Amino acid sequence: MRTAIVSIALPFLAAARSQCDTPPLTLTWTNTTVTQDGLGVARGIELSIGTPRQIFAFRPITALNNTRINNVLNCGSAANNSCVGELGGTFDPSKSESYAVSMKSQWNGTMAEEEDGKKAYVYLNDEVGFQGGGSVEGFPLVMSGGGGAQSGLSLGTNSSFLRAAVAGGVAPSEVFGLWSGSRGVDHPRDGQLFVGGYDRARVGPTASFSTFPVAQWSLERACPLQVTITDLRYAGLPLLPNGTNKLIACIEPAIHRLVFPPEIAEKFANYTSHNPTAHPGRLEYDVTKRPTDVLTITLSNGYSTGISNEELFAPLRTHDENGRYAIINDRVVEAFVADTRGVDPADVDTMLGGLFLTFNYLIVDYAKGEFKLASAVSAAAEDVDPDPTVVCTPSNTPSTSPWPPTSPKSSTSGGGGSKNGGMIVGAVVGSVAAVALLGSAGFLLFRRRGRVKEMLLRETYARPHMDVAKQPLEMMANEVHELPTSRQSSFRKLEGWMRQ
Template identity: 25%
Template sequence: MVDNILYSIIAAALVGVVAIVPTVSCAKPPCSTSSTPVCLNLQNCTNVDAWGLQVEVGTRGQARQKICLVPSTVINATYTLGSEICNNDNSLNKTCQASHGGTFDRTLLAGFTSRSTSVNGGVEGFWDDLNGPVETFGDVEFAVAGFTQLKNYEIGVVTNGTKFNLGQLGLGPKSSFLQALKDQGFIDRLMFGFDAGSQSPYNPRPGHIVLGGYDQSRVAGNFAEFDINYEDTEFRPCPFRVEIQKIDVLFEKTMKTTAFIDLESRNPYACIEPYDNLFRFPSGRLASLESIGLGQGRVDSDWLPNLQVNEPGWRYKAGNPGAFSLDIVLNGLDEDFKIVIPNEELAHPLRGIDNNGTWAVDRNYTELNIFQESAVRNTIVLGKAFLSQVYLAVDYEAGKFYLAASSPSTAGCNPAPFGCSNEHDKKANSITVAGYVGLAFGIASFLILGVLLGLGIWFWKSGRLDRYRRRGVNITERVPDFGTYTQQNTKDMRVLARQASLRPCSNESPDRQTFGSAIGLRRTMS
């Protein structure tokens, strides 16, 4: 019995020691310290929807051309839009140039040598299916403001197709841009952090992309961890594929919440895509949105304003629809990711580019950040309207991406390697409050159990435990034949057992012997 007590105390002490180890309740991107992250601004490169990176493309000894590229995971290559895209209608050339973020005229670069295929060997099947293959490639000096140029960098020049808005800076899992940065020593891992900023007219803010790390000033809260998807989903690239636990629509006037998408829905998956501005849903989902209250007051989709709108959303007469927000929960690996997209990121006055190529607003109409057509390949897409509230961190070499609530701060970029930021580690990515509570509880438990263990050893060594056993304790048991209860002492029972072992056997049954002996003992005691 003594040994069992000691073993139990020791086991409890070990549990207390384990409790000392604090728990970490958030995912944390791995640490990389061998290179300094590079922060680049995301903003309007021209004067309206060209929200991306302004880059300079040229060849040695030639003037560089400035164009706007949007980060995209749809492709891995870097595609610029050729001047041929806007040469079909000179009367609207300014509108075309503005809506596409500028075009690249390769005929102005004497050192640009065209070839018909990519030396990188990548096949952009999704792009090719929508627009046809790109057939013009060449090497350039590729520079971004505030960033040392990449030499002999291959770009593709798009000369045909219509299923695009701007040129694309491919950031897919096999990104030629990220690989070139690594090969030329600017980063040591294929990783980046992305803050889309906000294009809301009510509270606009620029965004940032950090190469080789993330912007710690734009992260509020903990990261949720997800696996990168390397397979095409529904015949389209979707590296940042997420499972939707729910999307609810909250109407602010009535404070009524209506379920839109949940886990019981068919195919509750979505692609997070920084290239797209809007939320994109299949036709069935759009019908659901109409039925729960967003169909009232809509303008016919065939109606076109006197503006060039690259990515048209649902349009309404001013005053419709009522203000609402989206409550979104995504299933992460260790914990769910929850975010609310407010109304200011979902609705705004209609805006676009006029015939002079300038930014214009028509306040007689309201536009939602919900694409008016069915999503390509019936795949839900969470674009920059979603990312306006979400920080995205990606580490392709670890096969992980991370989501966190984004901070509304408009402070300058504060880049840090993943997992190595002192400031953000204190706030979100190191031991959390729950961990410190566990630490305090574990230490207290260990001290208490240590005292109990010491008392147990003292009790045993001092002989008090043996005296306790010799003295015995009183126990109460029921006498079946009489239906009464009697109280006995364990010391007396041990004496009885020893006496019984010394007596010769009788003809009584063992039960009768024991019961009779007990009655005799009680009579003797009385």
């Protein structure tokens, strides 16, 4: 009798757990408590790390291929709420039983990554928990020492996070859909990240997607989501420098502001009647003299979007003593345009940050070498019925990584046992009928767990960079794919803008 039941269960299990039957991994971008006393809050995508769990609020970042966290020692102690909140949580290795250190050469993350020579980095693996209950063991992480920006969830062209999510069975593909939500004071909105698809309900009902080619990735210019701005206006007045008809920009959700070259920042200040004597160093204004117009951005293929006045200007906010992003002066408003006046133009990368993605829904498919933009639905979550839509092409291509990979040599703190690999822990997607059959076929799942653990190591082990330059010529026409070289790496500059 058992043999008959197992023969029925096998095809059912194969279908239920096939790659593209997995629903998209849904992660909310919202205010998250990240301090032990419950007072420190950061806005980001909530994930847990370690055993027992330590909570983080991650900013999604396309300039990174490895997920980065900050050491608790960066803040002196976990009791430093302001610091911990601003960094989106900090990690204490001594409190995780599943923490495992690796030599960089034997680590299963992405090897090609920009590093700051002034900082110390620890390459590690640990259990990562996702919203909704699933988790993956042996997840590759980089821990930074010596200060830094908020924890970054890697969404680069060779993202170890995206690979691990697929290999661990929590997402059907590495395609992701992103909407940043709103940080407006009057109508804040939670954002969302879908891995393996997108939320069709967040795309305007009459909107159509515009497609752009992914740009060439390099350590010097980690800017995969590159666009060409052909028109930029505030209150209908042109902001592009005289004699210039295009400006190369990076779409980067890790920062919120819009970052433009000094000449554009100067024009914006003039158009908004900024008073440099009363408000030096930043584009701030007395609330009684708040600018009243909107900013419009037009891209090379005619795609245009408007940044509303409500989102472009807001009461002055910063991180308070508990790490909360709070209003500190309601008599002053700030513009979410970085004040780059006085900065060397060579040190400024033009960026369309999270503010741009408040008004635009983003879908990225690195495997196809393209990303898409469409007008976003910005209504509150309770007014939108989510419509998760899978974007997935089944892949039977064997990994090009060496197999078996060299397992990371690990050590743990506090006497806990080390854990490597990538066994998926959590609910198995399936129907009620499948659950009824699992009781008689339990021994099959025991064997499968071992294979899943091996699979994550195989899939995340040092995969070579995708050559996005090999794209159809029609996709590359009239687009610039490489930003000019700079004296500094783009990520180091990005860290500076992330603090603004």
